[in-house]
Every structure is written in C-alpha cells, then in structure tokens.
Amino acid sequence: MDAVLGQVYAGISLASVLLLIALGLTLTFGQMGVINMAHGEFLMAGAYTAFVTQQVFEAAGLSLLLALPLAFLVAGLLGVLLEVTLISRLYARPLDTLLVTWGVSLVLQQVARDVFGAPAVEVRAPSWLTGNVEVLGTPFTTGRLFIVVLALGSVTVLSLVLRSTALGRRIRAVVQSRGLAETSGVDSRRTDRLTFFIGSGLAGVAGVALTLIASTQPYMGSTYIVDAFLVVVAGGIGQIRGAVLAAFGLGLLQAAFAYSQSVSTAKVLLLVVVIAFLQVRPQGLFDVRTRSVV
Amino acid sequence: MSASAGSLRRPAAARAGWTGRAAVAGAYAAAAAVLLLGAPALLSDFRLRLLTQFLCLAMVAVGIGLAWGRGGMLTLGQGLFFGLGAYIMAMHLQLSDAGPGGRPSFMVTGSGAPWWWELFRSPVAAVVGIVAVPGLLALLLGLSVFRRRVKGAYFAILSQASAAAFALLLVSQQNTIGGSNGLSSFRQFFGYALNDPVNRRLLFSITAGLLIAMVAVVHQLMRSRFGELLTAVRDGEERVRFLGYDPAVVKVVAYVVAAVFAAVGGAMFVPVVGIISPNNVGVVPSIGFLIGVAVGGRATLLGPVLGALAVSYAGSELSARYESVWIYLQGLLFIVVVAFLPGGLGSAFGALPRPGRGRTPVVGSDEPGPAPAAQDGPSLVNEPEPFGEPVPVRTGEVR
C-alpha cells in the first residue's frame, strides 16, 4: 500500500511537471500550429532567472516567490522576441518553424553556457518546500506538492483567462477561425504575440518550478521536452483539457510501468503506448471541431 | 492555375529525347569520374576517410530530400533507420570477426549469440537485412500512420519519439547490443581487412557508387508520374485524394525509400568510422541529418547531398578550431537558412539546377503554387484559398 501510494504520488508529480511544461506549448501550438522547439530553453531561462533572483535576494523563499512572476516576464519577452523576429515570417510554413526554433534552442543553450558556465548552478529551495508531508504513511515531498498546486493553479487561471476575458475570447476566435476573426475586427497578429507571450511565460514559470527538483544547467530544457511534445500532441492541438488529461495519463502510466519494470523499460513502453495511441487517434484526445472530410 | 497546368506537362528533358538522356548520362559519368577516380588520388587517407563518412551522411540526406523536400513529410526520426542499418552491419561484422560459430567478445552470457544476431551471420543475409528490416519497419509505420492521415507536426513528433525510444532501448541492453558503448572494433569488411588503406579506398568507392546510384534513383522517381504525385501530395493532399489517388501509398513509398537510404548510409558508416552507438541514433543526430538538407535546398536533386557534405565539412573544420562558435553557427544556419532561404543556399545564388518539371519556379522559395499556403499544418484540412489568388494571410482553413 505504501509503495503503491508512493508510485501514485510519483505519477502525479511527473504529470504536474509535464502539465506545467506542456501548458504553454499547447497554447502556442494551438494558436499558430507552431511547435516551438525552443520551449525547453525558455524553461531554462526561467530557471536561470530564479538563480539570478536568488543571487540578489538571499532568502530562498522570497527569491522563489519573486522569481515566479519575473520568470514569466523574462520567458514571455523572449517568446515575443522570437515570435516577432522569426515565427511571424513562418506562419505559412509550420514545419520550418520546428527547425528554426531548434536552431534557436541551440543558440540559447550555448548562450547559457557562455554566460553561466557549463556546470550546474544551485538554486536553494526555501525551507517550507523541503521535507515532506506524511500521507497514510507515505512521504509526499513538499516541493513536488508545490508543483502540483502550481500546475493546477496555472491551468485554472489560464482557463479563466480564455473563458472569461476579452483577450481570451480573442485568442479562442483566432484559434477557431483566423479569417473570420480578422473579419470581425480582431487584430490576429497582436493576439498571436500575446498568446506567445503567455505560452512562453508559462514555460518560464515551469523552469522556476523545476529548480526545486532538477539541476539548473544549460541543457536542462531537453530533459522533459520530448515528453512535453507528446503530451501536447496526444492532448489535441490547443486543447487545455486535452493537455491536462494527457499529462496525467502519461505521468501515471509511466509511474505504473515503473512500479514493476525498470525505469528505462517503463520509458520505452510509454513511448510505444503513445505512438500506438496516436496511430489510433491521430488528432489527439480532443480535437477542434472541423468541417473537414476526415 | 499555372502550377497545376505546369505539372502536367512533360518534363523538359524527356521531351528532348535521346540528346536529353545523353546529357544526363554524361553528367552522371562525369560526376562518377571526378568522385571515384579523383578523390582517392588527391586526398590523404585521413581526408578520404572523412569524405567517406560525409558521403554516408549524404545518403541519409538524399532520402530526406525525397521524403521531406518533395514529399512534405518532415521526419525527425531518421536516426531510427540509420541506426537499424548500422547495427545490422555492425552485428554482421562482429560475427564474421569472431569466426564461424563464434560470438563477439563482449558477449559472454550463455553460449552463442542471440538468435536475432545469428540472422545476420551470412553476408547475404546481412545485406538483405540492411535493406529489408528498416524498409519493412518503415512500411509498417508508414502505412499505419499515413492511412490515418497523421501528417505535419504530428508525424514529426511521432518520428522523433520513435528515434528516442530506439535509442533508449539500445542503451538499456548492454549484454546483447553493447548498451551505451555500442558496437566497435571491426577487423574486416566482408573479407577485406579494414586497416589496409587500399581497402579503405574500396570502401570509399562503394560508398560513392551507392550514393550516385541513390541520386539516380531519386532523379528517376521524381521524373516519373510518381514524382509528380509526390509533389502533388505535398502541395495539396486533399485534392490528390479527390482526384482518385491514395496519397497514403505515395507517401509510404517515399518514406520507405528514405528509410532504406538512411539504413544503407548507416551500414556504410560502420566500417568507415569503426563504431556505432546509441549516440548516433537518437533525437539530436536525427535532427542533425536535416540541417544539410535544409542548407542545400531540400526539394532539389543535388541540394541535400551538397548541403550535407558542406555542413559536415564545416562542422569538422570549425569545431576543431572554434569550438563554441560552431554551435552558434549551427543554430544560426538552421535559423537563417530555413527561415529566409527555404530553397537552401543554392537558391540564394540561383546555382542549383532543378530537374525540369516544366513549371515556373517561384523565386526564393521552394513552396510551389500560390504562395503562402499552409500545406503542412496540423489541421486536418489544408486547402489553400479556393479562389486561386495568393492571399497574404494564412490559410483559410475551415474549422
């Protein structure tokens, strides 16, 4: 029982990390049909923002709370910069955007190496996020609990924004029918920039969260990014609820496999399952309603 | 309208009859002569070995040029097929080094090599395996994926996941396939000792000859009806379907060809470089295969080859002297070429000849037909504007 609950928690924790990372990606992917391969590097930028914040404000708790909005800003601005300079030219060629953003990720990794050095840097966690909470005899580590809360909170806020605010309505309009939205007077280009800002900003927040459980180094973006792509693709383009379901599905499934198999085998099995799932349902869990012939 | 009309006209070279064919044959002969006779004479052993290595990567690029440049399928997982071909060749070489009935020295569990190693003990079986195993896998994957109309970014991510899974699998199996060390230390290649420079020149000749053959195959494919269909599928898959063809079959054929080319490239890579490891198989090398294609001009015939050679050479030279600058350069190459010169560097200088397809090339871009049309977006409908005029906004997809 103890072991099972521990695995369930591990699965939920992984799911929340994937969700946090995939949330921003889902947004940008849904908006523009653009998979941003530099998303992991925005994550890294957020993590390094947390590091720099901690250099300035020694107190770990204060620096963490400050770093969250700061990272959102930093990563968001990076995203807008990327969108304005490169991605806006490539809307007609989404696959090329994949490659261009891959190039951007290479450059960003190297910049991080040159500025911060190649070895990992330490970002200390505040004392109220170390240790664990005992639940039915199983330790639930507080740092990961914070990430679960952060992920669910981000989902809630994002959904609220999309559902209830004017900006959210504009975003949804552009996703559903760009031409019609423009005809209705929505400045689709400006909406795109804002969407990219929010999506990349979420990556920055995810990066801050990652400093609690992983090392902060120039290549940290690539650690979770392949799985984040799979979450986005399995969840359905632009579908927040799809991303939530897919993240929890992937996280819990991997933890379930890892309960009896080795971690490597669990990973391979998971990839196989996702690939198979995508064969069966290529549009993901939830698809945008379409009048296509398929 | 001009695009579709143009694609139905006979390719210019074929219309010219025998003079056209003679010109093409002559071009191939010249290329073969330069490559096969000139290179070994002019280059030192070390540089020849490097060139052979680059030619193997160029083979992968040729396949990607077909699948991506002409077929519109961005495959981020060619490492899977490259790795399959390479590992099968490596298994065969290690078995033949071990002698009849022997097994590779790193393998000491039980007696004899596992059954799936023994399959490739005979040279014939190995050669057949190098072509058949990746080909069959690509066939299966392609059929299931393309029949389901998975395309665009979804297909790209799927292929990436396949390569990642394969690399993970290889790393975890240390006792049977070498794990993260991979397979190395090959003494002979189908009977010829590998440390003899004469035999290394033979390796070069084989690799160069295979590459020329591959380019010829792609040339032929693109000049045929299949080639027109493939490009049509890239530009407007739904229309092709409405016209009564099955785009899935077309794409599968291109995908299988690309897979086989990558596998052969991997197979020749092994005796030349002397090692194959999961490092050559996963996510990062798979994307690395693409940069040469993008730089050279993905939809041209020679662009992928020249691009792959140029990028590999630049990498080899620059990383020796300016280590971190090369990474920046690589990233910038991706960005600049793909974003601003989608036709590759060749299109910037107007240099690279394109096999005649009889249509007016769109300046500076390899996207044919009405400019910006989202052919390869994630939406399941990807029709360009139905009224023919190029519209400067994104596609008017109906959702």
Next chain:
Amino acid sequence: MYTRRRPRTVPLALAALTMAVSACGGARVGDTEDGAAAGGSSCVDTAGESVKVGLINSMSGTMSISETTVRRSLELAIEEVNAAGGVLGKQIEAVTEDGASEPTVFAERSTKLLQSDCVAAVFGGWTSSSRKAMLPVFEDNDGLLFYPVQYEGLEASENIFYTGATTNQQIIPALDYLKDELGVTSLHLVGSDYVFPRTANAIIKAYAEEHGIEIVGEDYEPLGSVEGIPTIVNRVRSAGADAVFNTLNGDSNVSFFTQYANVGLDAETMPVLSVSIAEEEVPGVGVDKLAGQYTAWNYYQTVDSPQNEEFVAAFKAKYGADAVTSDPMEAAYTSVHLWKGMVEKAESFDVDAVQEAAGGVGFDAPEGSVTVDGDNHHIAKTALIGRVNPQGLIDTVWSSDAPIEPDPCLETYDWADGIEKDQTYCGS
C-alpha cells in the same frame, strides 16, 4: 492507380559500372594477419625543437561540463613540463581537439591527431564510449592514449595507459570500507543506465555474494533523464538497505539527492557512497544535501602533501581562486608527467620503446606516489574514502595502507571469476 515508368537504367548501370571499374583497380588485399597494422606507422617528427602531443576532450555538448576541467589540468601540466625543460629537451606543443561529447567525433579527431598531426601521444577521453571508439584507432595506428578517468576495468590495451582508477582501486576498497567500517550488511544499488554502472554493479553483486551482503535493489535511471528519480527513491526508502551505492552520473545526482533528502533519508540513517561526485559536482547538488555523504576516489583536493599543495596552488593561480581540483583532473595532470618519465626512461618518443620502458616508471603525484604497471598499463593508486564537508570539499576518512596494484581483469579475486568479462583483454 498510376503507372510508373520503368526507371532509366542508364544512370544506374553507369554507377554500377564505375563501382566495378574502381573495384578492379588497385591491388586487393585479402585477410591480413589479425592485428597487423598495415597502414599505421608512426609519422612523429622528433627532429625539431618541439614535439607535438594531442589533447582530445569534449569542449562542447553535455560532457563538456566535466571535460573542460581535464583540459585545464592537462594544459597546466604541459606548462610545468615545458618550464622545467620539456621532454628530452624538446618543448611540448599541444594540438587540441574537441570531442563534442560524441564517440564518433572522438574517433575521427583522434585519427586526425595520429595521421595528420603526427602527435607522439594523446591525452583525453572521458566516457567509456569515447574510449571504446578511440581504441581501434590507436591500435591500428600504433598510437598512445592516456586515459585519465575512473572506469569499469576489464580492459588492458597495449596502446592505452589508464591513469584513472580501475575497479579494484575504487569500488572494491569502497565495498571493504562499507562492510568493515560502517558494518553494512545490505546495499541498494542506484546508477545511471550505461556501461560503467552496470559493470560496476555486476562486480558489486559478485563481491556481495562472497561476503554475505544482501543486495536489496538495483535501479537504473536513463542517462540525462530525471523522471524516474521519485520511483527510485521510493524503492530505496521502502527497501530500507543499510547504505546506497550510487553510480548515478551528472545531473541525475542533483535530483536524486534532493528527493532523497526530502523523503527524510540522511547520511546517518542510510549513507550514500558515490563514485561520480567530485569537488566539481558538489556545488551543483548543494553542500547542505551532500554534507556527510561518502565518496570513493583516489585523490581529493584536501590531500595533505607538498606535491598537492603545489598543484592546487598552481591551478588556482592559473584559473582563479574559486577553482577546485578533482580526481580526474589530477589523473590527467599526472599522466603528462608519467609520459615524460616513460619517454626519458626509453630515451625515445617511439611508441614501442615507450611501451617497453613504461613498467616501473613512477611519479610523486598530488595523490601520492604512483607507479606504472608495465603489463596492464594501469598505475598503482591509493584508495581514499572521503566525506563531503560543510565547505564543499571532501575530507579523507580512510585510505588504503599502500598504493593498490591495478587488476583490471580482477584476476586476483576468486569471487570475480563468475563475472562476464570481455575476452579480448581478460582472456581465460
């Protein structure tokens, strides 16, 4: 459906013909005797004022984190040797290459160093994959590689000198320490999924069976990934071994120790002995998480000897007061001096002469006195078990009485007979 025109046979035939023609040219050599280096003879130019050596390390990519420090100590050593008059009166000229964390690049670059640059010796390599990739290159071209990293043993090439620890100089003393000093009777094995941890764990299991230690778990985390860490730590916690033997690599250690501390484990209740955490890695993980944990190396920055004081001072002078020194760095530094000793004993740069003269060459290294074993090309090293201190450095808590003779094939240990060994080097 559509019909496909028959492919034109002319270009294909032409390609085949040219292949055949070129194949007919040139003398065809059949199977030569195994091991005959038909193409590789040394082109080293020892006529002038200087002699070239090659430095091959990953200066880019993920391994560069560790390997740049090795490059630095190699350059320091070369500077020192040159200042002291060089080798056989010739100044050392270093040709540097970037392995880019890719075994194939290591193979390619080392071929260039040997065939194009004609270096007398090469220093570098880190991962076992890079060494395995370079091995045939050095054997075919009759070159010399000095490999400075602790590794899984089971290898003894004529063309490589291994200045890092082999398993009986690091892992086995660590096991002895756990058993004798800490009274450990059960172990949990945690490592990254690649050759070194897997081979190390095979050795540990054989030792455990012989000495009555229970192995309660063996878990591997894929390289470069941290997703399975919570699962692994859960298993470690529930299995409740006396200690953890940690062969995790790189950044997985950060995740592991964070999770381990957060679930309430610590160095008193379940100590962790790591073999891949050195002074360089401590800041990344966090001193507070590592303080009191154990490591097994053959050198620490805190080693108390005049040679080490000089070494550390010189290193800090050249690279900054914040720089730290670690075992692989020291092994690399030592390898340059050892090569100098071998060449001077052989009075020649010729590889065969150096190989002949190598046995018995010694050096007062910062780690202590080391001697080269002429048969297996490893060096005798003292094993040091350390504990991380609150300043982030490692203090020695136990050392082997004398330098341990290297036994890469574990021939002197009966219990190791059952371990799977590569027959090429550990025959019989």
